[in-house]
Amino acid sequence: MCAEALRNAPRRRRRKEARPQELTAAALALFVEKGFAATRLDEVAARAGVSKGTLYLYFDSKEALFEAVIREGIVPAIAEGEALLEHYGDDPVQLLRCILFGWWERIGATELGGIPKLMVSEARNFPEVARFYDEAVIQRGLALLRAALARGIALKVFRPVDVDTMARLLIAPLVHLALWRHSFAACCGGTMDVGHYLETHFDLVLHGLMADRTRRGDSQ
Amino acid sequence: MCAEALRNAPRRRRRKEARPQELTAAALALFVEKGFAATRLDEVAARAGVSKGTLYLYFDSKEALFEAVIREGIVPAIAEGEALLEHYGDDPVQLLRCILFGWWERIGATELGGIPKLMVSEARNFPEVARFYDEAVIQRGLALLRAALARGIALKVFRPVDVDTMARLLIAPLVHLALWRHSFAACCGGTMDVGHYLETHFDLVLHGLMADRTRRGDSQ
DNA sequence: CGTAAATTACTGACCGGTCAGTTATTAACA
DNA sequence: TGTTAATAACTGACCGGTCAGTAATTTACG
Numbered sequence: 001m002c003a004e005a006l007r008n009a010p011r012r013r014r015r016k017e018a019r020p021q022e023l024t025a026a027a028l029a030l031f032v033e034k035g036f037a038a039t040r041l042d043e044v045a046a047r048a049g050v051s052k053g054t055l056y057l058y059f060d061s062k063e064a065l066f067e068a069v070i071r072e073g074i075v076p077a078i079a080e081g082e083a084l085l086e087h088y089g090d091d092p093v094q095l096l097r098c099i100l101f102g103w104w105e106r107i108g109a110t111e112l113g114g115i116p117k118l119m120v121s122e123a124r125n126f127p128e129v130a131r132f133y134d135e136a137v138i139q140r141g142l143a144l145l146r147a148a149l150a151r152g153i154a155l156k157v158f159r160p161v162d163v164d165t166m167a168r169l170l171i172a173p174l175v176h177l178a179l180w181r182h183s184f185a186a187c188c189g190g191t192m193d194v195g196h197y198l199e200t201h202f203d204l205v206l207h208g209l210m211a212d213r214t215r216r217g218d219s220q
Numbered sequence: 221m222c223a224e225a226l227r228n229a230p231r232r233r234r235r236k237e238a239r240p241q242e243l244t245a246a247a248l249a250l251f252v253e254k255g256f257a258a259t260r261l262d263e264v265a266a267r268a269g270v271s272k273g274t275l276y277l278y279f280d281s282k283e284a285l286f287e288a289v290i291r292e293g294i295v296p297a298i299a300e301g302e303a304l305l306e307h308y309g310d311d312p313v314q315l316l317r318c319i320l321f322g323w324w325e326r327i328g329a330t331e332l333g334g335i336p337k338l339m340v341s342e343a344r345n346f347p348e349v350a351r352f353y354d355e356a357v358i359q360r361g362l363a364l365l366r367a368a369l370a371r372g373i374a375l376k377v378f379r380p381v382d383v384d385t386m387a388r389l390l391i392a393p394l395v396h397l398a399l400w401r402h403s404f405a406a407c408c409g410g411t412m413d414v415g416h417y418l419e420t421h422f423d424l425v426l427h428g429l430m431a432d433r434t435r436r437g438d439s440q
Numbered sequence: 441c442g443t444a445a446a447t448t449a450c451t452g453a454c455c456g457g458t459c460a461g462t463t464a465t466t467a468a469c470a
Numbered sequence: 471t472g473t474t475a476a477t478a479a480c481t482g483a484c485c486g487g488t489c490a491g492t493a494a495t496t497t498a499c500g
Contacts, residue, residue: 019475445497
């Protein structure tokens with residue numbers, strides 16, 4: 001019986017170099033759930049199916065693990081977003097829609113959606129990581145939104161607005177929802193219609209953005 | 221010289237009545253800055269000007285201190301907001317404006333503004349406290365916003381909208397800003413015009429809410 | 441009053457458990 | 471057999487929580 005179980009469980013054998021990703025994935029889940037300080041490295045290792053000593057073969061310290069979690073976490077997704085700029089060259093409304101809904105599908109709704117909570121919680125404890133995240137993710141994401149807004153204004157589809165402030169207002173409800181899912185939703189989870197929430201937000205923003213008032217119905 | 225210093229600094233005197241508040245205030249500041257797990261009770265006590273032993277005269281445990289911080293923190297401010305409902309009986313726009321800007325002045329811009337970050341960070345570690353906060357603060361605040369929206373709709377000032385979703389969209393950018401101030405702002409603080417941010421948000425929301433389009437200028 | 445006794449707010453050294461980080465050892469390859 | 475991935479046992483610093491003792495304040499009493 002014991003031998004059977006050992007055969008079924010992936011035996012501790014020489015693992016390839018996929019280990020770092022398995023460890024950062026486990027660390028991300030636990031850091032998001034419990035916070036950095038309250039997460040024990042034994043847990044992280046166990047969740048990745050190895051021992052704590054193995055973890056130290058790949059990461060110098062707990063803090064180095066945290067940095068790796070953040071660095072490899074979200075940056076790739078940003079590049080995907082920037083590619084949208086070229087794809088939707090002539091339709092700012094669809095561009096904006098794809099950025100926002102794409103953010104939710106690729107980040108907010110996945111395990112990556114925990115990273116905002118993690119960074120908000122730990123930014124002041126790891127200011128250098130926070131600065132990296134701010135430059136590599138936040139500022140880059142805001143720049144993407146500003147570019148989309150500016151294009152819409154240039155094409156006279158949107159009325160002139162402060163694109164910097166508007167970019168922040170565009171993303172705030174999405175981040176807010178991601179934070180919610182990884183905090184209160186776990187214990188106070190009133191079922192909520194995410195699609196309706198996003199549609200309502202997008203509709204509200206368009207109301208304030210559109211240059212002319214020909215647009216009424218928002219069905220899509 | 222030493223005697224002078226002792227006279228100037230309010231030396232450790234016996235102040236039974238004020239102690240709990242001094243301790244919870246110190247704990248709030250440190251919990252928000254470093255998180256619950258990373259905050260040492262020695263620090264909390266030192267910040268309140270007492271020793272750790274004294275802290276345990278007033279609170280049974282670290283967790284009890286956390287609960288006290290949350291319970292006494294924000295609940296009173298909610299009642300003030302609810303009073304606005306009666307004050308602005310006939311002007312839903314001003315009512316909404318006062319709720320939002322009042323929230324920022326009374327909570328977001330004060331030390332209480334750290335509580336959202338603290339609760340988001342620790343909700344999953346303290347589900348019972350989170351449930352209390354959800355009921356006593358969040359749901360109550362959302363109900364207040366829903367009431368203000370519903371009144372505007374009833375008076376035909378606002379067009380019919382889903383008041384529940386709209387209430388969440390109304391508060392999200394404010395909470396987002398409060399979270400920002402207590403996380404990234406400390407290390408990546410690009411100077412930001414809070415007043416402009418709030419005005420832009422309010423203006424955007426009104427654009428989407430107003431029943432007729434007579435309203436154009438938003439100066440006030 | 442004055443002062444001794446009683447009370448109470450407060451202290452800080454200490455204990456025990458926990459956990460990040462280390463090391464001696466084993467097991468799986470070539 | 472040598473090399474390396476992996477482990478399990480180990481260490482030591484740290485911190486939540488305790489408690490015997492101290493100082494400030496009040497009360498009792500001559």
